[in-house]
Amino acid sequence: MRDVAIIGVKNTNFGEMWEKSLRDIFVEAGVGALKDAGVAGEDISSMYVGNMSSGQFVDQEHVGALIADYSGLARNLHVPATRVEAACASGGLALRQGILAVASGYEDIVVAAGVEKMTDISASSASTALAAAADREWEGIMGATFPGLYAMIARMHMDKYGTTSEQLAEVAVKNHFNGSMNPIAQYKNKISVDAVLRSIMVADPLHIFDCSPISDGASALVLAPADIAHEYTDTPIYIKATAQASDTIALHDRRDITTLDATVSAAKKAYEMAKVTPADIDLVEVHDCFTIAEICAIEDLGFAKKGEGGKVTAEGETAIGGRIPVNTSGGLKSCGHPVGATGIKQAVEITQQLRGEAGKRQVDGAEIGMTHNVGGSGATAVIHILSRNR
Template sequence: MREVAIVGAKTTEFGELWERSLRDIVVEAGIGAIEDAGISGKEIDAMYVGNMSGGRFVEQEHLGALIADYSGLARGLHVPSTRVEAACASGGLALRQAIQAVASGYSNVAIAAGAEKMTDISSSGATDALSAAADREWEGIQGATFPGIYAMIAKLHMAKYGTTSEQLAAVAVKNHENGMHNPIAQFKSKITIDQVLKSIMVSDPLHILDCSPVSDGAAAVVVVPAEDALKYTDKPIYVKASAQASDTIALHDRRDITTLDASVVAGKRAYEMAGLTPKDINFVEVHDCFTIAEICAIEDLGFAEKGKGGLVSLNGETKLGGRIPVNPSGGLKSCGHPVGATGVKQAVEAVTQLRGDAGKRQVDGAKYGMTHNVGGSGATAVVHIFSNER
């Protein structure tokens, strides 16, 4: 297995991009990543596109071929291009496919993109499309929405561990604070705990400001063998671990719904592969689709004791400058959550941080960064560890 590095990275603006099409935004991200890598694009020999539901959101399937064509990589070059789907973890998994292709020697220059265009349909249409990431027969058809599913997780976390609404709100406040310094973020406004608690209730105990929004956006990275990386850039970012785990899709079949076992296992696999522990990690981009999801994630990945994730968040330990900065990008809460793009955008943030290019949201002296991307309520988890040292 070859070591692998990222040499180009780009994210489009995230938000309600009504004037743009899905193909437009993926191509913008792809061209940005290619330019960032200093290549022409003709070097690319494999493409992976993370997308959850092109069919439901924009009525377009067969995205691998479509995006290869619109990027100029299909006609003449016939670059193999594959769509990758694992619900909200589609982007992280597309990146993992690109890493595996390069690590195995099948590919020398692979591009991993992620994209979703969610705002072209109604809110109820988007909610229903998203619910297909849960167990459709046992949950979706019975009316369970994602805010509802994560609200059940939050309720049990509160009952078992004494987690409070203020602790949940502290996650949203911190992520909005970080997002204010991220030019791609959908929401760049400062919010307070009081505002979160007074915002409209979506599914008790989750208010609208506890939820990630419905968003459009795309991101892309260029992946090459580590031994070639310095030919492309003087700031390559090395992939120290790429791990994935699955779990039962239906919440009622889970061992304990306050722990996402797939996150725990993917995290352990990643630490083992990199030869690192949580103490070595300088920042982490976690899948905060809801505030409770960030609290579970920092517990599941070993950054907080089980049951103490809320307390750690309210204490400020996860802020920029804190013990373990969590979601310096602003996370899904502030940046937005175009589901298929999120996992790749997390990697773009890790690259930006590890290059030292994150401006006011920079984690000073960062050497190791982790990303954590979840599909559904925890049936898929993808964890990566990156470093600016080989």
């Protein structure tokens, strides 16, 4: 297996983009990443595109081919493009497929990207489309949507560990603060614990400010064999680990719904592969689709003892400047969650941080970062560890 590096990155703005189509935002991200890498179209071996549900969101399937076409890579160059789907972990999985392709030696310069255009339909239709990533026969058909499923996780966490609504709110306050410094973020407004607690209830105990939004956005990055990465950039960022794990799709089949066993399993593999421990990680982008999801994630990844995710958040340990900065991009909560793009955006954020290009959100001296992307309520988890040093 060959070592793999990231040599170019680009995010579009995240948010509601009424004036742009799915193909517009993808091309903006893809071309931006190629420019950042200094790579020409004819150098690209293949593309992997994370996309969850364009059939439902914009009536468009066959997204891989569409994107190759509108990126100018289909007509003469015939670059192969593969759509990758794992619900909200589609982007993370597209990255993993790209890494495996380059590591194996089958492909050299690979674009790993993600895109979703969710705001062209009503929020209730978007909710229904998203709910298809839960267990249709046991959950969706009963009317359960993701806010409801994560609300059950939150209630159980509160019951078992004494986690409070204020601690959940602290996650949102931190992530909105970080998002206020991220030019691409959907929500750049700072909020207070009180504002979260007073905001409208979506699924008790989750208020609207505990939820990630419905978003449009695209992210792309360019992968290359580490041996030639310096031909393209002075600051390649190396992939130290890629790991994926599955769990039961329905919550009621889980051993314990307050722990995402897929996260625990993928994290174990990732730490072993990178030969690091949680203490070596300088920052992490976790899948905070709801505030409770960030609390579970930092526990399951080993950054907090089980049950203490809320406490360490309230004590500021996960803020920029704290022991382990979490979601410097603003996370899904404030930066936005265009589901197919999120896993790639997380890797773009870590790359920018490790390059020292994160502006006001820069974590001083960051050397090793992690991404954690979840599909559904935890049936898929994809984790990557990235480093400045090979």
